[in-house]
Amino acid sequence: EPEVTQTPSHQVTQMGQEVILRCVPISNHLYFYWYRQILGQKVEFLVSFYNNEISEKSEIFDDQFSVERPDGSNFTLKIRSTKLEDSAMYFCASSVDRFEETQYFGPGTRLLVL
Amino acid sequence: DAKTTQPNSMESNEEEPVHLPCNHSTISGTDYIHWYRQLPSQGPEYVIHGLTSNVNNRMASLAIAEDRKSSTLILHRATLRDAAVYYCILREAYSGGGADGLTFGKGTHLIIQP
Numbered sequence: 001e002p003e004v005t006q007t008p009s010h011q012v013t014q015m016g017q018e019v020i021l022r023c024v025p026i027s028n029h030l031y032f033y034w035y036r037q038i039l040g041q042k043v044e045f046l047v048s049f050y051n052n053e054i055s056e057k058s059e060i061f062d063d064q065f066s067v068e069r070p071d072g073s074n075f076t077l078k079i080r081s082t083k084l085e086d087s088a089m090y091f092c093a094s095s096v097d098r099f100e101e102t103q104y105f106g107p108g109t110r111l112l113v114l
Numbered sequence: 115d116a117k118t119t120q121p122n123s124m125e126s127n128e129e130e131p132v133h134l135p136c137n138h139s140t141i142s143g144t145d146y147i148h149w150y151r152q153l154p155s156q157g158p159e160y161v162i163h164g165l166t167s168n169v170n171n172r173m174a175s176l177a178i179a180e181d182r183k184s185s186t187l188i189l190h191r192a193t194l195r196d197a198a199v200y201y202c203i204l205r206e207a208y209s210g211g212g213a214d215g216l217t218f219g220k221g222t223h224l225i226i227q228p
Binding site: 004031033035042043044045046048055056058091093098102103104105106107108 | 163214
């Protein structure tokens with residue numbers, strides 16, 4: 001069964017450093033998403049991406065964040081200058097289209113900012 | 115997305131049915147009722163969704179009240195692998211201008227006793 005994959009599974013970085021989290025969505029899906037989950041808290045929507053541009057973003061997704069689909073398979077989330085509060089689990093998801101009901105989530109990348 | 119209310123936790127025995135309730139008294143006519151679950155250390159996983167009629171799939175059943183102000187996710191025979199946090203989420207349909215991102219609450223932590 002097709003699945004969303006994410007790399008790396010864990011990333012440790014120093015505050016102020018840039019990180020890039022990578023995702024490979026399911027191949028025939030057109031909508032891509034990033035969510036985050038701070039330890040012990042809710043899963044929070046960050047951004048959705050369609051047709052090579054941001055479709056929707058939450059208040060959390062500020063100028064420190066950016067997303068890109070650099071090629072036909074990868075979908076990336078870049079945090080330009082990490083802060084301690086960026087430590088969280090980051091989940092990528094994809095769906096066939098915006099109005100397809102099901103979003104398929106990857107296993108997540110655990111980011112720790114020191 | 116309209117708000118949902120779920121119990122913080124529930125406990126059940128293995129091999130027995132589990133009924134997970136969700137209240138959504140402010141649901142609108144264009145809101146679909148979705149259930150996702152999150153197993154320990156994994157990303158959220160789609161379980162089932164419906165609009166008005168009860169729904170069945172290989173994972174679970176969804177019973178929707180006639181006034182749609184509440185719903186129940188039914189796991190017919192719980193196994194240890196069903197231990198997870200279960201989220202009840204309302205999603206506005208396309209015709210209602212639905213948002214891209216899923217709005218997760220705290221969900222119900224389902225504990226399965228062997």
